Amino acid sequence: KNKYQWDDPLLLYSQQLTEEERILQSSVHDFCRSELLPQITKLNRNEATGEESKALLTQLGSMGLLGSTLPTKYGGSGLGYVSYGLIAMEVEAIDSAFRSSMSVQSSLVMYPIYKYGTEKQREKYLPLLATGELIGCFGLTEPNHGSDPSRMETTARMDGDHVVLNGSKNWITNSPIADLVVVWAKRIDIEGKPIRGYLIDRNELGAGDGVLETPKIDGKLSLRAGVTGMIFMDDVRIPIDNEFQDIQGLEGPFSCLNMARYGISWGVLGSAQECMNIALDYTQNRNQFEKPLASNQLIQKKFSDISTEITIAKQSCLQVGRLMENGMASPEQISMIKRNSCGKSLDITRLCRDMLGGNGISDEYHVMRHMMNLEAVNTYEGTHDIHSLILGRAITGLPAF
Ligand code: TGC
Ligand code: FAD
Numbered sequence: 001k002n003k004y005q006w007d008d009p010l011l012l013y014s015q016q017l018t019e020e021e022r023i024l025q026s027s028v029h030d031f032c033r034s035e036l037l038p039q040i041t042k043l044n045r046n047e048a049t050g051e052e053s054k055a056l057l058t059q060l061g062s063m064g065l066l067g068s069t070l071p072t073k074y075g076g077s078g079l080g081y082v083s084y085g086l087i088a089m090e091v092e093a094i095d096s097a098f099r100s101s102m103s104v105q106s107s108l109v110m111y112p113i114y115k116y117g118t119e120k121q122r123e124k125y126l127p128l129l130a131t132g133e134l135i136g137c138f139g140l141t142e143p144n145h146g147s148d149p150s151r152m153e154t155t156a157r158m159d160g161d162h163v164v165l166n167g168s169k170n171w172i173t174n175s176p177i178a179d180l181v182v183v184w185a186k187r188i189d190i191e192g193k194p195i196r197g198y199l200i201d202r203n204e205l206g207a208g209d210g211v212l213e214t215p216k217i218d219g220k221l222s223l224r225a226g227v228t229g230m231i232f233m234d235d236v237r238i239p240i241d242n243e244f245q246d247i248q249g250l251e252g253p254f255s256c257l258n259m260a261r262y263g264i265s266w267g268v269l270g271s272a273q274e275c276m277n278i279a280l281d282y283t284q285n286r287n288q289f290e291k292p293l294a295s296n297q298l299i300q301k302k303f304s305d306i307s308t309e310i311t312i313a314k315q316s317c318l319q320v321g322r323l324m325e326n327g328m329a330s331p332e333q334i335s336m337i338k339r340n341s342c343g344k345s346l347d348i349t350r351l352c353r354d355m356l357g358g359n360g361i362s363d364e365y366h367v368m369r370h371m372m373n374l375e376a377v378n379t380y381e382g383t384h385d386i387h388s389l390i391l392g393r394a395i396t397g398l399p400a401f
Pocket of ligand 2: 104138141145147148170171172174223228376380381382384386401
C-alpha cells in the first residue's frame, strides 16, 4: 500500500513539478519565512506606510520575484507560469498585501509595458521596476464604475503630439507610492472601441502638465500591510508615445488582469494552507474535555473538507498554469480558478479562525488577518459573482450583466 501524505495528498510537489520549480518553491519559502514573516504582525497592526511598502518591493526585487515571467533581458527571471504561481502562493502564505504589491508590479505594470510599450519604454522602465527602484500602479476602477469598467468616465483628449487625461480612479493598489501610473481612459475622438492605456511617468511631469494626485485611503480592515489609494487627474498632459500601441478597447486591461487573476488563484491557496497548518498545530496541542481538540470528529471533518478543497484547487491552478505555458489557456478557465480559489480559501480561513476559539481573533495567531485579507481578494480583480457571470455567459451563451 502506498503511504498517504497528508501535506501533499495528490503528490503535486513531489511528482508534478519540475526540479527547477521545486528548488524555486523551496528557496522562496525560506526567504518568505526568514525575511517577510517577522515584519507582518507589526505592519498589519499599524497599517503599512508608503516607505514600508517601498521597502517591501525592494526586498521582493532583490530576490528576482518582480516580473519573474519576463525575459532576463528586461530584468525578469524568465520563469514559467507555474513558477509564478508558486511564488504567489509562498508570498501570500505570509500576507495577501505582499502578494498584491507583487502582482500589481509584475502583472499589471511590467506586463503591459512589456506587451504594449515601445522598445524604448521596455528598456527604460522594466529593469528598474524589476528591482523595485521604480514602483507602478494600475488604474482601471473608478468611483462610479468597478464591475463595469466599460462605462468608465476618465477621458483622453488629443492635443498636438500630447494626450490630456481627466478623471479619477478609486481603490488603486500602491497608487500613493507609484512613480509610474498605468491608467485606462476613453479617447473622446474615437468611436467604437475608445478605451486606451496610458503610462504616466510621474517624475517627468512638468509645471504645465496638469495635476496628478494619488491620496492614500485610510482605515482599511483588509490588506493593512499594503497601501491603497486613489488617482486624480486634472489636465494631466503626457506625450502621445505614452499611449500603448496596438491594443484597443477593454482587451487591453483585461489581458493584464488574466495574468494577475491567475497569480491570485495560486496565491490565496497559500493563505488557506497557512491557516490550515496553524489550526492543525493548535488543535493537536490544545486539550478540551481532557483530549486534544483534533481528536474530535467535528474538527476532523473540517480538516478533511479543508484539505480536499486546497488540494483540488492547487491541481486546477497547476493545470491552468501548464495550459498558459503552452499558450492554450482561456480567460474563462482563469475566472473559474480565481473564483474557486478565493471563495474556498475565504471559507477555509473562517473555519480555521473558528477552530482557534478566542485565540483566533488575536493577530498573534495570523489566521484572522488572512481571513480579513481574503475579503478584499475575493472582491478585487472581478468579484466572486462577476466571475460566476463570466462563466454563466460562457456556459449558456447569454450575458447576464
Ligand atoms: P466584454 O464584452 O466581455 O469584453 C469587452 C472586450 O474585452 C475582451 N475581453 C477580454 N480580453 C482578454 N481577456 C479577458 N479576460 C477578456 N474579457 C473580455 C472581449 O473579447 C471584448 O473584446 P472586443 O474586441 O470584442 O471588444 O465586456 P463587458 O463590458 O461586457 O465585460 C463584462 C465583465 C463583467 C466581464 C467585465 O467588465 C469584468 O471582468 N469586470 C470586472 C472588473 C475587474 O476585474 N476589475 C479589476 C480592476 S483591477 C484590480 O482589481 C486590481 S487589484 C490588484 C491587486 O492588489 O492584486
Ligand atoms: P461593484 O461593482 O459596485 O459591486 C458591488 C457588488 O455588486 C458586488 O458584490 C458585485 O459582485 C455585485 N454586482 C455588480 N454587478 C453585478 C451584476 N451585474 N449582477 C450581480 N451582482 C453584481 N482596481 C484597480 O483598477 N486597480 C487596483 O490596483 C485595485 N486594487 C484594489 C485594492 C483593494 C484593496 C480593493 C478593495 C479594490 C481594488 N481595486 C482595484 C478595485 C476592485 O477591482 C473593485 O473593487 C472590484 O472590481 C469591484 O468593484 P466595486 O468595488 O465598484 O463593486
